[in-house]
Amino acid sequence: MNVYRIDVSGRTVKKEKLPQSYRLLGARGLVSSIIAAEVDPTCDPLGPKNKLVFGTGLFAGTSVSSSSRTSVGTKSPLTGGIKESSAGGPAGLYLGKLGIKAIIIEGAPQDDQWHYLKIDKDGAALLPAGELAGLGCYDACKKLQKKYGNKCSIFVIGQAGEHKMFAANIAATDKEGVPTRQFGRGGVGAVMGAKKIKAVVIDGADVGYVQPLDKEAVKNASKKFAQGLLKNPVSGNALPKYGTAVLVNIINNVGALPTRNFSAGTFEEVNQISGEAMTELQTKRGGKVGHACTPGCVIRCSNIYLDKDGNEITGGFEYESICLLGSNLGIGNLDDIAHLNRLCDDYGLDTIEVGAAIGIAMEAGILLFGSFAAAKEAIHSIARGDVLGRVLGQGAKVTGQVFGINRIPVVKGQAMAAYDPRGIKGMGAIYAVTPMGADHTAGPSCTTFIKAKPEEQVSLAKEYHIKATALDNTGLCRFCSYSVFNDPDTLHALLELIKGYYNIEITTDDFWNWGKKILHIELDFNKKAGFTVEANRIPEFMHTEELRPNEVVFDIPNEELDNILKF
Ligand code: SF4
Structure with missing residues (x-):
């Protein structure tokens, strides 16, 4: 697998081999590891020392269900800490087919010219994006699709990213070519805007799928994995x-x-x-x-x-x-x-x-x-x-x-998602401790907390904070978690897929331990960026102001929040 390194200072594009030590890292694990290894935690998020890294999952380029999500990693201008945000759409599939594991965008532009990156089976190039500047994501995609056809997948920023705003995201096209999928959180679009990259166009739809080492085993495991997702009442019916x-x-x-x-x-x-x-x-x-x-x-x-x-x-x-x-x-x-x-x-x-x-x-x-x-x-x-x-x-x-x-309603400067922590306290614990800022995807689904007793909220947050991070390393959609976390057969099928594609046998414990390793990398980055335990707190008003109509406050003690990160 390869990595494209794009230096916007000299507008150079280099293709590098993925280091062997990164082989079993994917998506969040991959981008967080690259950011931690290559970015000064104290740097200006919109300055030349920060980088923007797109990374694919372990099964990118394959036909494994829900496996082609892509992660983006950077130092967040919104939180000041490490950031991973993930999006759906076929880009991860195409990058995997093209043999590209990561795209690293670094440096600082030397002038005001906008560019976009075009990647296809013949290589990658930085091209002038003059006519795209100032456009929204929809119009920018239409122009690029007119040039390259509807089958390419696109990452693009809109006006907010061009303005380097902290609420700016990066859009990704869905399988119909519409920019409805989002690397939503942490101001990642502002970092792309600071690099003056308007879009990344990935033309890989017609390239063949990645072939597993053990075809028969993977075929069976892939089928069992998909069956597990469909058997679960949430991922197979409600969603x-x-x-x-x-x-x-x-x-x-x-x-x-x-x-x-x-x-x-x-x-x-x-x-x-x-x-x-x-x-x-x-x-x-x-x-x-x-x-x-x-x-x-x-x-x-x-x-x-x-x-x-x-x-x-x-x-x-x-x-x-x-x-x-x-x-x-x-x-x-x-x-x-x-x-x-x-x-x-x-x-x-x-x-x-x-x-x-x-x-x-x-x-x-x-x-x-x-x-x-x-x-x-x-x-x-x-x-x-x-x-x-x-x-x-x-x-x-x-x-x-x-x-x-x-x-x-923020933690580490990032707005809370659609779960008030006074009403779902385990979710509040996750918001508080995740290195990402108030992120609802950093633990189990909210229903896990809703079904549990009050005294179980913290232990569940601790267990699933680690498990969710491990799952994030695969590049599988987080909605696979309903089955992977609860059905041993689906988890077993996932381990079989890892064996089939990577020729390595790992145990369930090995798999969950990936979560611990990645969290340690991210927490260490944040510590070096200046975060203390005081960053892991729910806003004061939520401790004192009762939430109507149930008149509840957030009352998990700080010491218990701190214990979640002791592993
Ligand atoms: S479950 Fe939903 S978000 Fe996840 S890959 Fe499928 S369609 Fe996309």
Whole structure:
């Protein structure tokens, strides 16, 4: 396997062999290891010493279900610590087929010219992107697809990334070529903008699949793995039927649905924004639920959302976005929320960070709660780079500081996802301790915590913080966790796949220990960047302000949070 190293200072492109020591690292494990090895933890995230690394998983380029997610790693401008963010779409599949394990973008541009990176079977080249500058992700992709065809996969930044805003994401195209998949968190788009790279085009659809060493064993294991995913009631039924929006009602029922800037845990218009409502509406309109963002995913949690006239508004319309751009803003109309989601995808913005920032601006009285028009105009202002947009585009923490609001739902400067930690305390523990900032994907699914007793929350957070990190090393979609964590047959099939592709036998313990090793690398980076245990805390207001209607506070003691990281 190979690595492309792109130095934007001299506009050089080098192909290197992947070091042997990185062979069993994939996705999060790979990008975090490269960042830790090559980036000064104290550097300016938007300066020349920071790097942006795309890395594929262990099964990239194969037909293993849900295996072609790509990770991006960097030092985050939002948190100041190490960052890994992952996205779906076929890019990982194509990179794997092309034999590319990682793309490292480094250095600092010497002028104001934008470029894009084109990768295909003949090599890689940095090309001028003049005509793409200033475009949103949708238009930029259309222009690139006109040139290279619809089969290529694209990573792209919008106006927010060009403005180097801390809420900027990097979009990835789905299998239809639409930029609906997102490397969402931590301001990774700002780092790409600082390197003046507008897009990465990957042309690998027509290259053959990676062949395993043991074809028969892999064929059987792959089948068993897919069967395990389909047998699980969440990954085999709820997600394809309702998408992640199935969580809207579940989280509302336990009183943890962030509503009006985390001031309540239930939303009076929940029935209009639920997964059930979305499936019913989209079935009538001819939209699609049960959509696979990447070829071969059997879970198919994604969707294509149409308006009443049958025109596509958005895709990959997730629970997190529905909550942060919906209930958190007091907006209870799915079409309106879908429009906000589309704008964020087009401008290259993290829906969670922007939803949290606008919620704070609404609490400050700058914008009106419940006003779709105000939220829409606020997102436009981020893309334009107006003064208000510049504030909101820096995320929830800066917005709260500028407008004097104390209810700022962040950890390590990153906005919380759609689970109020007062209502789901184990999720709060995960938000607190993960090296990534408040990240809901760093532990088990929220339902694991919901089903557990109060006294089990911390031990579950500790166990699954490690297990989720191990799974992240594979590049498998996190929705495989429902089966991998709970069904020994699926886990066994996964270990068989590793054996079949890498000719190495590992035990279950070896596999979970990958999680510990990766976490140690990331925690060490953050320590060198200046983080102390005080960074691993839930905001003070959540300890004192009771969340309506269940009147609960976050009450896991700090010492117990600290113990989660003792392994
Ligand atoms: S489960 Fe959903 S997000 Fe994961 S790879 Fe499949 S369609 Fe994409």
